Amino acid sequence: RVKREGRGGYRFFSEELNISSARRVRMEAWMRNALANEGFMLHYQPKQELSTGRITGMEALVRWPTEEGMIAPGEFIPLAEDTGLINPLGRWILNRALSDAVQVARAVGYPLQIAVNLSMRQFQRPGLSELVQQAIERSGIDPSLVELEITESMVVERVDEAISTMRSLRELGVQLAIDDFGTGYSSMAYLRNFPVNTLKIDQTFVRDLVSEDSNASIIEAVIGLGRGLGMQVVAEGVETALQRRLLEQAGCHVGQGYYIGYPVPLNELIELLKHAKAKNS
Ligand code: C2E
Ligand code: MG
Ligand code: MG
Ligand code: MG
Numbered sequence: 001r002v003k004r005e006g007r008g009g010y011r012f013f014s015e016e017l018n019i020s021s022a023r024r025v026r027m028e029a030w031m032r033n034a035l036a037n038e039g040f041m042l043h044y045q046p047k048q049e050l051s052t053g054r055i056t057g058m059e060a061l062v063r064w065p066t067e068e069g070m071i072a073p074g075e076f077i078p079l080a081e082d083t084g085l086i087n088p089l090g091r092w093i094l095n096r097a098l099s100d101a102v103q104v105a106r107a108v109g110y111p112l113q114i115a116v117n118l119s120m121r122q123f124q125r126p127g128l129s130e131l132v133q134q135a136i137e138r139s140g141i142d143p144s145l146v147e148l149e150i151t152e153s154m155v156v157e158r159v160d161e162a163i164s165t166m167r168s169l170r171e172l173g174v175q176l177a178i179d180d181f182g183t184g185y186s187s188m189a190y191l192r193n194f195p196v197n198t199l200k201i202d203q204t205f206v207r208d209l210v211s212e213d214s215n216a217s218i219i220e221a222v223i224g225l226g227r228g229l230g231m232q233v234v235a236e237g238v239e240t241a242l243q244r245r246l247l248e249q250a251g252c253h254v255g256q257g258y259y260i261g262y263p264v265p266l267n268e269l270i271e272l273l274k275h276a277k278a279k280n281s
Contacts, residue, residue, distance in 0.1 A: 028083050030066060031076065035088055040064050042096055043263035044104075046272065047113070047234065047256045050248040055276055057113030057147070058104070059256065060097035061263045062089070081121045090122045091131055098139035098146060100266050108273045115147040115177065123154045124161075129168040136172065143173030147198060150176065152184030159190060170195045177234070182222060192229055199226040203237020206257070210242055220250050227251055 034040055040062055047057040064071045080086040094116055101114035122128060136143050148169060155162040155178075166176055177198035178191075182205055201222050208215040219235075226233040235247045238257030247255055261272065 024079060027071075027076065027079055028085070031064075031080065031083070031085050031089075034064060034066075035085065035092070039066075040089065040092065041265070042093065042100065043265055044100070044269045045256060045263040046261035046269065047115070047254050048260045050244065050252060050255050054280070055112070055261075055273055056254070057115060058101075058269060059115040059149070059263075060093065060100075060117070062093055062117075063263075077119055081119055084121070086119050086121050087125065090119065091135075093117075094131060094135040095138060098135045098141045101145065102139050102141050104266070104270055104273065107270045108277060110277075111142065111145055112273075113145050113147055113175075114141070115149055117149045117179065118154075120151075120154050123150055123165060128165065129172060132169060132174065133172055136174075144175070146173075147175040147177050149179040149200065151179050152181065155194060156184065156190070159193075163193065163195070166195050180236075182218070188225070191225070196231065198232045198234055200234045200236055200256075201252070203235075203257070206235050206237040206243055206247070207239075209246055210240070216246070216250075219247070219252075223247075223250050223252050 030039075041064075042060045043063050044058040044060055046055045047059065048054065049056045062073050062077075064073075064076055077086070080089050097114055097116045101112060105111045118128075132146075132148070136146065150166075155166070169176060175197040176195065177200055178194070178196055179200045180202040181199045183202045199222065201219060205215050205219050205222070209219060223233050232254065233252050234254040234256060235243075235252050236256045238244050238247065238255040238259050240259055243257075244255055244259055264272070
């Protein structure tokens with residue numbers, strides 16, 4: 001199975017949840033090696049404010065180039081979770097993403113928001129907020145520019161603990177987003193108890209926005225829900241001009257997707273932002 005992802009094209013070697021045990025053992029060893037030798041990298045995907053067309057932020061997406069090609073995070077993040085390697089990897093991702101964001105702001109002359117994905121194990125591990133605090137201090141970033149993405153599945157279990165973790169993160173001054181919203185157990189009832197700033201509508205709803213009326217109404221409902229709760233609403237997986245326009249008309253604040261920009265290495269993102277800035281001024 002080959003999956004294309006623009007420039008960052010990569011391969012899936014096996015079904016996500018069904019990797020052979022020999023491969024798992026090999027991958028774990030490779031992963032340790034990659035951690036010790038700066039073998040992972042981050043790509044950044046721009047996020048665009050739909051009403052103005054301005055790129056106001058970016059999401060860090062981890063990449064793992066190996067001799068077999070790029071291995072997708074959908075394959076190695078679950079393995080990193082199982083083996084505990086997500087802890088050092090996640091720490092590296094946080095530190096790198098925040099310091100890269102400071103570098104981007106310097107290079108383009110204005111601050112951008114940086115979104116970083118957290119995995120379940122990272123979210124549930126004691127000491128997360130200390131880790132985030134350290135990354136903020138080391139990078140010197142304004143914490144209000146940092147957004148941490150968590151998924152519904154992380155917060156529907158052990159709700160009270162999850163809320164207290166979210167609160168301690170918010171006390172650092174960072175923002176919180178619910179990623180892939182609409183795919184998990186619906187936490188609609190809980191949603192207003194979560195100290196969350198942003199809802200990211202899952203790309204499956206965006207994909208069929210044009211062809212299926214039911215999806216258009218779901219998306220409109222989710223946008224209304226998020227806005228009604230005073231949240232920022234982000235749509236992921238925006239691949240066409242029509243999707244972008246419909247989302248903007250429905251009141252979605254921010255778009256992210258191949259139509260707006262692919263995930264790219266840091267230097268390419270900086271070039272893209274400089275170009276966009278020159279065009280707008
Ligand atoms: P996610 O956080 O929901 O990220 C969005 C995924 O959709 C990314 O896949 C991105 O490359 C892809 N994407 C962006 N625009 C489009 C589009 O227009 N169309 C389509 N079809 N796809 C688009 P990616 O990079 O393979 O990441 C997959 C998932 O792996 C992420 O989903 C996230 O859950 C996880 N992940 C990625 N990076 C990290 C990381 O640094 N830490 C953790 N814990 N998880 C990560
Ligand atoms: Mg995400
Ligand atoms: Mg997502
Ligand atoms: Mg996703």
